[in-house]
Amino acid sequence: MANLSLRRARTIIRKAIEHGRANDMKPLSVIVLDEGGNVQAFEREDDAAPGRFQIAHGKAYGTVMLGMAGTAQMARAEAQAYFIAAANGAYGGNLIPVPGGVLVRDAKGRVLGAVGVTGDTSDNDAAAAKAGIEAVGLVAEI
Amino acid sequence: MANLSLRRARTIIRKAIEHGRANDMKPLSVIVLDEGGNVQAFEREDDAAPGRFQIAHGKAYGTVMLGMAGTAQMARAEAQAYFIAAANGAYGGNLIPVPGGVLVRDAKGRVLGAVGVTGDTSDNDAAAAKAGIEAVGLVAEI
Amino acid sequence: MANLSLRRARTIIRKAIEHGRANDMKPLSVIVLDEGGNVQAFEREDDAAPGRFQIAHGKAYGTVMLGMAGTAQMARAEAQAYFIAAANGAYGGNLIPVPGGVLVRDAKGRVLGAVGVTGDTSDNDAAAAKAGIEAVGLVAEI
């Protein structure tokens, strides 16, 4: 039962949003991508800015396509901005290289997909994603 | 309480999927866009093809941006293919002019957004969207 | 005093909208482009669909860039769909080849720009554009 079913995706999103509410975060938007980088589920909380889908998607998309979570992407962008800019071009502009893009792994370390959260600070976004992922017994790489 | 809240969007998606299951449809993917054409919520059932987000999005996006549901778009495409092709260009290629893109109106006729369903036949997709919309007491224009 | 000033553009838009109201048309969106094909003014009436800018723009843009009004573009699309499709590609997808894109000429026949109207039937859209253009003493080529 390794894959990231819709049932699990729903729970990840709900728990990430609950984490945001419990910690007084701003309204969150949460996406779950499967291991192929394709959209499985998404929710935007009321009062979030209308364009949050694109940001959540970009955080998760780069994460799963590069196999590199948001924190690592940001470190790479700080060290070598032209690499991340070039990768972004190669992915059609669909990459947001900051925390809040989180890899989802099973207990054996296999990547099952990625979660993208946006709305609060990047670090809080990542913490909300982690809370959601751990709620379904999977491993979050921030 | 006119707007299409996340609470309502969730119910629309669940009821559309339940309708699909109750009628032995193939796995469905369901999107809800707000009145500005921005993504509010999306779910893809297990075993649906990976690229279903883009199809569900295109059905709903053209519907809300043109204020014209999928059935009317298809009729226009049959009568005047170059118009729909051109409109698609104007919207960046984000328009899928077939049934399954359904306008959401309140009791007074005001457009609150659109639902896009894909996975089964276009007519079945539209019926599933309608079931979801009516489950929250709103009016579906197929 | 040949050019299409903002003062004239405003009057064209107001008179086109008044024409629509006087004739019980649906809510209109009206754009004025200058002789270079660049946006000078635009208004979308309340209750028009949100994506009407792109349609109004496409009608006017093809009109001024090709020097061919919407009716002539539509005739060409009927006769030779691949030409209009190819022109559309060359213009980045920004061409809507139906009536409602109207050339604006001065008394000597010089093109000053184009008006694009969308919201009602294509023929009514063109009539509204004509009413606006004639209200400032210029010549409309539908």
Add this chain to the structure above:
Amino acid sequence: MANLSLRRARTIIRKAIEHGRANDMKPLSVIVLDEGGNVQAFEREDDAAPGRFQIAHGKAYGTVMLGMAGTAQMARAEAQAYFIAAANGAYGGNLIPVPGGVLVRDAKGRVLGAVGVTGDTSDNDAAAAKAGIEAVGLVAEI
């Protein structure tokens, strides 16, 4: 009467332009987007450069889609250029992260849309937008 009607959009644009003239600014271009990021009204003053629509649009579009006004976008771009560059990619290149993109809120703080002004210095552009927004009794977040 919370929404940003065409009546209000017209007044915002006129008052922003009057503010520019009263303060000897260069010719201004002013756009109003609704809460979904869609174009509601636009005017470009005579003698403004022809491509001002795209700049005004980009200032307002990023503002409403991110829920973050131009000044805050510029601060983020100064601190973390790759984030703003990436967000721009996610929005199809339609983001101009400098002052002159101004959020429009009602008295309760709800976002009703955004105004984008371009033509003079970025700070003057923002002041003109603010003058227009306050003229209709709404709140400007610069």
